[in-house]
Amino acid sequence: MPRLLSTGEVGLLRLLVSYSTLLAQFAVLGFNSVTVKLFPSFRDENNKHHGFLGLALLISLIGFIITIGVYLGFHYFIVSNAKEKSDLFVPYYYYVIPMVFFTLLFGIFDTYYRVLYNAVIGILYKEVVQRLLILAAILLYYFKVVDFHVMVIVYIIAISSPSLFLFFSLLKDKLLFIIPDFNFIDIKLRKEMTSVAFFGIIASYSGVLAVNIDIIMIDILLGLSKAGIYTIAFYFGTLILVPMRSMGKISSVVIADAWKKDDRTTIMDIYRKSSISLSVIGLLLFIGVWGNIDNVFHLVGSAYSSGKYVILFIGLANLTDNLLGVNPHIILNSKHYRWLSYLLLVYAGLLVITNLILIPTYGIVGAALASFISKFLYNGLKYIFLYKTYHFQPFHYKHLFMFIFGFAAWALSTLIPVLDSFVIDLLVRSLFISIAFLLPVYYFNISEDINGKIQQLAKKIFASNT
Numbered sequence: 001m002p003r004l005l006s007t008g009e010v011g012l013l014r015l016l017v018s019y020s021t022l023l024a025q026f027a028v029l030g031f032n033s034v035t036v037k038l039f040p041s042f043r044d045e046n047n048k049h050h051g052f053l054g055l056a057l058l059i060s061l062i063g064f065i066i067t068i069g070v071y072l073g074f075h076y077f078i079v080s081n082a083k084e085k086s087d088l089f090v091p092y093y094y095y096v097i098p099m100v101f102f103t104l105l106f107g108i109f110d111t112y113y114r115v116l117y118n119a120v121i122g123i124l125y126k127e128v129v130q131r132l133l134i135l136a137a138i139l140l141y142y143f144k145v146v147d148f149h150v151m152v153i154v155y156i157i158a159i160s161s162p163s164l165f166l167f168f169s170l171l172k173d174k175l176l177f178i179i180p181d182f183n184f185i186d187i188k189l190r191k192e193m194t195s196v197a198f199f200g201i202i203a204s205y206s207g208v209l210a211v212n213i214d215i216i217m218i219d220i221l222l223g224l225s226k227a228g229i230y231t232i233a234f235y236f237g238t239l240i241l242v243p244m245r246s247m248g249k250i251s252s253v254v255i256a257d258a259w260k261k262d263d264r265t266t267i268m269d270i271y272r273k274s275s276i277s278l279s280v281i282g283l284l285l286f287i288g289v290w291g292n293i294d295n296v297f298h299l300v301g302s303a304y305s306s307g308k309y310v311i312l313f314i315g316l317a318n319l320t321d322n323l324l325g326v327n328p329h330i331i332l333n334s335k336h337y338r339w340l341s342y343l344l345l346v347y348a349g350l351l352v353i354t355n356l357i358l359i360p361t362y363g364i365v366g367a368a369l370a371s372f373i374s375k376f377l378y379n380g381l382k383y384i385f386l387y388k389t390y391h392f393q394p395f396h397y398k399h400l401f402m403f404i405f406g407f408a409a410w411a412l413s414t415l416i417p418v419l420d421s422f423v424i425d426l427l428v429r430s431l432f433i434s435i436a437f438l439l440p441v442y443y444f445n446i447s448e449d450i451n452g453k454i455q456q457l458a459k460k461i462f463a464s465n466t
Contacts, residue, residue, distance in 0.1 A: 002232050002300040004142050011228030012088050013155060015219055018212035020099035020159075023071055025208040026201065027104050029063040031056050032111045033200025034193050036252055037333060039115040040260055041189060047181070053170075054178035056108050059197075064104055068097055086224040091149075095156055102160030109166035112175075119250045121169060125162035127245075133158035202341035203332065209348045214367045217355045222363060230364040232300055233307025236289055237314025237368070240282040244322060247274055251326045256333040267330055268392055274325030275394035277447045280402060282322035284437055286315045287410040291433050298422040306364065313368035317375040324379050325394055327386055339385055347378035398446045405446075409436035 001010050035056060042052040075093070082089040110122035137158050141151035170176040185193070215234075219227045251270055258266040289296065289311060297305050331340040351374045358366030386392040413433050419425035445451055 001138060002304055004138055005228075007225040007228035007303060008086075008088050008223075009148065009228065010231050011086070011215075011219065011224035011226070012092065013152070014215055014231040015086070015089060015224065015227060016092060016096060016099060016152075016156070017159065018215045019071075019096045020103050021208055022212050022216075023067050023096070023100045024103035024107060025204050027063040027067040027100060028060050028107055028204070030197035030200025030202075030204060031059050031063075032107055033204060033332065033337075034196045035108075035111045035115055036256055037196050037337065038189075038193060040257065042184070043115075047184075048177035048179075050181035050184040051177050051179045053108075053112050053176065055180040056112065057178060058180060060104055060108055064101060067100065071096065071100075081220055086219050086227075088224055089219075092152060095152070099156055099159060102163045105163035106166065109163060109170060112170075113166065114250075114253055116175065117253060119246075119253070122162070122166065123246055125165045127242075129165065130158055130162050133161055196337065199338045199341040203337075203344050209351075213348070213351050214355060214371060217352075217359060218364060218367055221359050226364055229304050229307045230310055230367060232304050233310035233364070233368075234314055236296060236311045238318060239289060240285045240315055240318040241321060242285075243281045244278050244326075247278060248326055248329055252329040252333065255326065255329050259333045259335075264390065271325055271327060271330060271386075271392055272394045272396070273447075273449055275323060276325075276396065276398060276402070277449045278322040278325055279319075279399065280441055280447050280450055282319050283402060283406040284434065286319055287406050287413075287437065288430055288433050289315060291410050291413045292426050292429055294418075295422045295426040295429070309365045310368040313365070313372040317368075317372040320376055320379045323394075323399070324383060327382050327392075327394070330386060330392065331382065334390075336385075336389060340382075343378060343381050343385065346381065347374055350374035350377060398444070401444055402441065402446050405437055405440045409433050412436055 001013075005013075035052070039049075039052060042050045044050060079090055079093060082093075106122075106126070110126070113119065113121055134155060137151055137154035140146045140154060141148060146154065167176075215227055215230060218230050251274060255267055255270060258264075258270075293308060293311065296311070297308070328340060331337065331343075351370060354370035354373050355367055358370045360366075362369065383393070410433065413429055413436070416429055416432060419428060441447070442451055442454060
C-alpha cells in the first residue's frame, strides 16, 4: 500500500475501516458478549440451539438501524470537518454504511462459530482470504485495470467478504438456525442476557474505541496524510498482537466453560501459559521489527519515516498485552465481567485525554505515546484486579530471563554491519535475531508449550527423512 498509494489514500482506507468497526461494535448491542458468556445455556443441537443465531441477528438488525441513524445525524459535523483537512473522505462518507453492515455480520457469525468450537474458520477468512482480496484490489489499481474510486469499492468488497463466506459456511454446515425460540427464554435468563448485553456494549465499544480513536483523532487534528503515515507504522507495531488474536478466540470458549464448572486450576494454567508463550512470540516479533527498523523504511518508503517511533511505542504498548495473556477473557467470562467494562471505560477515557494532550505537541508520535501510556495503565489495573479478586497472577522468573535474552539478541544484532542490499540485510539480521533469542529460550525451557511444538516439529522432520 505505501508503495502504490499516497499517504492520504492510505489514510482514507484506514479511516473507512475505523468508522465501520466503531459503528458495528455499537450496532451489535453487546450481543457478542451474550453469545460467549451465555450460549452454553442455549446449546442444544437437537433443538437447533433454540434459534440463538436468529435472536442475535434480530437484535443486531435493530442496533444497525439505530447506529446508522446516529451516523447520518452527524453527517454535517463529520463532512464539515473533513472538508478542511480530509476532503478525500467526503465522497466516501456513505460507503461506511455497507461496511458497518458486513462488519456487524462477521462479528455475529464468527462468535457463533467460536462457541461451536470452530474458531479457525473465522480466522482463515479474516486473516488470510480477506488480505489476499485486499492485495488483489491494490494490484488491480497498480496495473491500471481500475481507477482509485473503483479500487476503493473493490477494497470495501474485500473487507466485507469474510461475513459472506461465513454465511455460506453456516449454510453448508447446516447451522443457519434463524428462527428464535422465544419460549425458551424465561424471565431469569432474559434479565441475565440484558445485563451481559448492557455491560458488553460498554466493554466491546470501549475496546474498539481504544483501537480506532487514535486514527480518527489524528484525522481530525492533523489530516488524512498524517493518518496514512500513522496507519502504516501502526500495522508494524501491531504485528506483535497477531498470535494473541488467535489464542484469545480459541481460549475464550474454554475459559467460559471452566468458569461454569468453577475450575480455577484450568483458568490459572491457561493464564500463565498464555502469558509466557505470547510474550516469547511477541518479544521475538518486537525485536525483529525494531532490529530491522531501517529496513522497514526501505520497504515502505521515506515518506513514512516520521512513523519510526510510532512503531516503537505501539510495539511496546502491545507487548504489555502479550505479557498479560488472555486475562481480559478471564475477567469477561467470570461473574465479575462488569469490571472489564469499567476498566475499558477508564482506558478509553485515558486514550482520549492523552491523545488530546500529546497529538498537538508531538503529532503522530504523541498518539503512539498516548496509546502506550494508556495501555500500560489499563493492563496494570487488569493485573491488580485479577490478583486481588482471585489471586491469579501469570508472572514467573522465566519472564525476566526471556527479556534478558531478547535485549541481548537485539543488542548483538546492532553490531552486524549494514549490508549493501537491504533485502539481504533484513534476512541476515532477522535470522540472527531469531537464533540468538530462540536458542536460549528453548535451552532454558522458558515456554513448555513452545518447546513442545518445536519437539513435535523436529520429530515430524526426522520421521519424514528416515
